[in-house]
Amino acid sequence: MTDSYGWITTPLTDDLLRGALDLERTARGGLLPHRLPARARAQFGGDEQGAQAESQPSGVRLVFRTRATAVELDVLRTVLGYRGFPPRPDGAYDLHVDGEPAGRATAGGGDLLLVDLDDGSRERVPGPVGTVRFDGLPGREKVVEIWLPYTETTELTGLRTDAPVTAVEPGGRRVWLHHGSSISQGSAADSSATVWPALAAAAGGVELVNLGLGGSALLDPFTARALRDTPADLISVKIGINLVNLDLMRLRAFGPAVHGFLDTVREGHPTTPLLVVSPVLCPAHEDTPGPAAPELSDGKVRFTALGDPSEAALGKLTLRVVREELARIVALRAADDPGLHHLDGRELYGEADAAELPLPDRLHPDAAAHRRMGERFGALAFGPGGPFAAPGPSAGV
Template sequence: MNDSQAPGPSPAAHTTEWVDTPLTAELVRGALDLERTARGLLPHRLPARARAQYSDEQLAQAESQPSGVRLVFRTRATAVELDVLRTVTGYRGVPPGPDGAYDLHIDGRPAGRATAGGGDVLMVDLSDGSRETIPGPVGSVRFIGLPDREKDVEIWLPYTETTELIALRTDAPVHAVAPGGRRVWLHHGSSISQGSAAESSATAWPALAAAAGGVELVNLGLGGSALLDPFVARVLRDTPADLISVKIGINIVNLDLMRLRAFTPAVHGFLDTVREGRPTTPLLVVSPLHCPSHEDTPGPGAPDFRAGSLAFRAMGDPAETASGKLTLTVIRAELARIVEQRAADDPHLYCLDGRELYGEADFAELPLPDQLHPDAAAHRRMGERFAALAFGPGGPFAAAP
């Protein structure tokens, strides 16, 4: 049901009579900002004001990779073509990863997957942090053989590639679709929440959990950048949402960002900011998943190429926890204590131990391939578990009876 190539052939090469549809905000879900570029439309997952407050390359890369962002429209088209200019990140000395997946859903069900070629390559040297952009051509994603009937179509953009939307073509007219009254779930976390090592944005654990829970996802999983930044707290405060979750810990440890003395007030301040605008919205704090390298060893974390592929290892000294250095064990205990303390005055605040999503037994069965990120099978398991724990009966996100 799908095909892909880069660059795409001219529509004139087909006998199909194509309809060009302008790419507008009404067709895009899951983005908090849309930037008009010289060639198209660039989705962002952080608003411009937040992006302006710290010009970090890692954050800029992560927020422009459109995890959870999708095109949504209604049509009876049997063929859809999307032109994109992608930016792919590569690492010197590391084999390139797979192309990002564009997942097609029809009436809420998976119906195809494709990739786009071409695009720019951002080459990163992990030894010194230097970056070089190698320009490339526009690519195309094509889905054909769609059912010849009116249907809701979603195209989920890849979480691994910055994606500039250039053109949308179909063989029948396209109409925008209203969100439909579903509850909106706003989730913030690290690269695991963004989707790292999942097959696609639509199969990252938050997307799977959202589908099972029947909610509209806004995914603010930001690879390497879940750092209790005040501007992110303000985004959570100011973005309309019915449900909010924040997954805190792994990036703070593997960047060796702060000590316990700073961590505790930072968590309180982050939650205070969210509560300024969302005082009664169900707010779920999720502590870190099981990750052996950082359970009892502080950061920083560092890339490790000794086995011939990219992995990560902890570089800190466990003895330094006595002086306030953070590990995942320390963070879990402190988050549970903070939530328990605050819950006396905030009955809509909850805590979930991340090991209930992925714990020691899961690591034995589904080990972390790079010692940091769960694989696709683990994402599926985590999505199922979060849906049951959060959206299921008695869960903090359970729908009102």
């Protein structure tokens, strides 16, 4: 319908969203994207961290075709804050026109979820709906994509344009399904569109479904089942850092858990190219087990590894131990699974990179490192000879 200001209001329907595994209709009439299905969310077992991460729409984007020169998107965001710590920057909404970056904006308002790290308590401070606006778009027919922020749970409540909108049918691009930790979800990247998997997907010409879950890449069976049940042409799983920095399991449990996770994925994707990626370099945890703890110094948050390096001999996990075990497991399984591949995460971010682009909080790469990782993964995975390289033309064609 057209309102008194000439805007055309378009209902927010499922066919306008990409990159989500589930879309929830809220009591307020909004559309809330989820990156895990309802069955998986029901099995979190009270894990607030995991529930929050999956509801933060990294890689989820609104996609439509239009001649509009102006777009407004109403959102009710939930912003995470930590009591006693500096506020986090507002999440970025990236605008792409015909696949090219064309603008960036933020939203105001929204609810504040304030977490006390000392006792784990949470307080929600309600706020109003905010509006993201882009104008000055070219008046020709075009495909518009709005990438939602990876840092904020985002309930979509309204879409207005100054010309009609139609859904875009999925093209012939291959679908890449990726699972990892907060580094895959976004960590300190500038926006969802500049997280390293998004940059790698652009380089590879594929459609990304990003199941990077901050603090929650824990080999959970429900995540494995979500990967199993999601249609995909390419799959990657980045395993290790959360298991170490949460001190979640010992070496004896780690190997069988990796096998079980991969077994489950293979139930739904028996021959799909499947790439296992080990952790990028993180000096704090290379030889020191977790857990990791945040500390505030000079107004900045940094993480410290609290484990004892000598405990690695007793089975505690370090990144070095994880990499060795993942390489062994993949080599063992690949003998019967030619579609299974391995990538050492230090090829994406290693010692030389840490010297040039050190981890600002000792745990997460910054925006420049995300760009570098995206470029490298694009070359290593999607380039000639890579496990995700596009198939060449058939003989005689």
